[in-house]
Amino acid sequence: MGLGLRSFTARTETGEAVLDADNGEELIHIQPSIHIVFNNLSPFSNGTLYISTKQVIWLSDEDKSKGYAVDFLSISLHAVSTDPEAYPLPCIYTQIDNDADEDDSDDSDSECNVIHDLSKIREMRLIPSDPTQLDTLFEVFCECAELNPEPNDEEEEEHDWAFNTDQTENEEPEEEGYVSQNPANSLGQSNGNHDLARTVLELQINDKRFEDAEEMENNGDGSHH
Structure with a gap:
């Protein structure tokens, strides 16, 4: 299980997300004009999405001090959502896991769109201004998810004996x-x-x-x- 949603404010001089290149992180995709929604809060609008080999980063275009990131290891599910009954706008829907205890209480203020505790965020929706980009975003999510398998998936049981x-x-x-x-x-x-x-x-x-x-x-x- 990953660390869940976290604040992200590291930007270059041109306003782009700063990646951990020293540890092999690479940029895979940039998607401008993305709205982001957490749980049942109102959307944060006008942002740019950066998808790297390790994480998903959203940076606000209007407020340079506002940004969020989540590791792919913390994303337990991602899907294309086009059902208006599930959400009015077509989007990428994700579920987020973290190390915090499960709590049904929503520690946020939906009226002023303030998040008091990021560990309470379990759902994230990414809404592109151009819905035709959903398939591309989904494919990129799938590619990066394969680059970040669960640790247990890598520990395959060996049946043949190993010896000195x-x-x-x-x-x-x-x-x-x-x-x-x-x-x-x-x-x-x-x-x-x-x-x-x-x-x-x-x-x-x-x-x-x-x-x-x-x-x-x-x-x-x-x-x-």
Whole structure:
């Protein structure tokens, strides 16, 4: 889960958003004439949208001290909304996650459009003045979302055993019939298949018993038929 919505005021001398180029952040798309809406508040109008490889930034064109940003890791859902019953204007609808506890109370003043606590913002709508740009914006969102997968998605479970080569080369059998506990040396251990390894172990144990029985028979009376 990401950090949620935050204020963003870093601008260049020409008024554009400042990106973290030192850490590999790159600008993907700029969309002018964007209104932005949080939760059920009134829209903030006349802004420019900057979409980078890591985040979505909206900067007001009228108030240079006003701007907002949200990381793609904090955006749990994005979609094109054209249903007037959901919202009167076509827009990109997003849901925002953050580390704050869920709270149904809306800590904002809808009448004067003041946000008291950005952690309460769970929804964001981006309304372009040109609705034909919605598909382009959606495609850019999809592209950047793929660049920022959830951490759990990257931690795929490995089924094949990993082992140290030095350990397997230096490991010597302790006694006859010994089966190495190192997964790399146990037949059938890869991909979690333990049944075959257990069968091999049982066979080796039985072979050992047969050898012991034969020795006892030979040493018992000195004769063998």
